[in-house]
Amino acid sequence: MAIFAGRVFCASWAAVCLAAERPSTGRVAVLGLVRRCRRHAVIPGFTHSWLRDHSSKEADMPRTRKEEAPIEVDLPVIEGRYVELDDWTVSFETFPIGSDPSPYFAGLPGDRCQCPHWGYVVRGELRVDHADTSETLRAGDAYHLRPGHLTVLCDGTEVVEFSPTAELQETMAVVGANMAKFGVPA
Numbered sequence: 001m002a003i004f005a006g007r008v009f010c011a012s013w014a015a016v017c018l019a020a021e022r023p024s025t026g027r028v029a030v031l032g033l034v035r036r037c038r039r040h041a042v043i044p045g046f047t048h049s050w051l052r053d054h055s056s057k058e059a060d061m062p063r064t065r066k067e068e069a070p071i072e073v074d075l076p077v078i079e080g081r082y083v084e085l086d087d088w089t090v091s092f093e094t095f096p097i098g099s100d101p102s103p104y105f106a107g108l109p110g111d112r113c114q115c116p117h118w119g120y121v122v123r124g125e126l127r128v129d130h131a132d133t134s135e136t137l138r139a140g141d142a143y144h145l146r147p148g149h150l151t152v153l154c155d156g157t158e159v160v161e162f163s164p165t166a167e168l169q170e171t172m173a174v175v176g177a178n179m180a181k182f183g184v185p186a
Helices: 048-053 165-181
Strands: 002-004 007-009 017-021 028-033 071-075 078-085 088-095 117-123 125-130 134-138 142-145 149-153 157-164
Touching: 088 165, 125 157, 157 165
Parallel strands: none
Antiparallel strands: 002 007, 007 017, 017 028, 071 078, 078 088, 088 157, 117 142, 117 157, 125 134, 125 149
16 A cells, blocks of 8 residues: 555555645544445554555565666667566667668568567657558657557667567567578677
């Protein structure tokens, strides 16, 4: 359970409890309860230590950050850091030099990436081409790339992506083989 913007949220709650901290005592006063928590008894005046002691299992939640992710690809056109969290791969990718990696997807259906990605453009921009549409994503854009896409990356682009690990590995096996054919170290 944690306090965010004057509201108390609990992973097991069916609803939200409005609360406010009393600066003089440091206690949290319940202002109103939309619905009762199924697991926790909500009592006016519970403290931050109670919230900390009754928190959800944040320590068990898979997480990562860019600085912790190992550099697995270090080429002039890409620095790639990758971490598997359960069935997902988190990718921190930086493209110092613009590139068009489409030749490396040859052999996949439609010669396009078949792995879906959810991501965020940290800086720069990229063009995403599907068979039927094309779109430019810029810094600050969150996105979902459906299977059947290709990208063209601009200089200095940085993205964070979340991809299903099994589908990413299938796609990257083909990409890696194509890179080897072109003499690019994998």
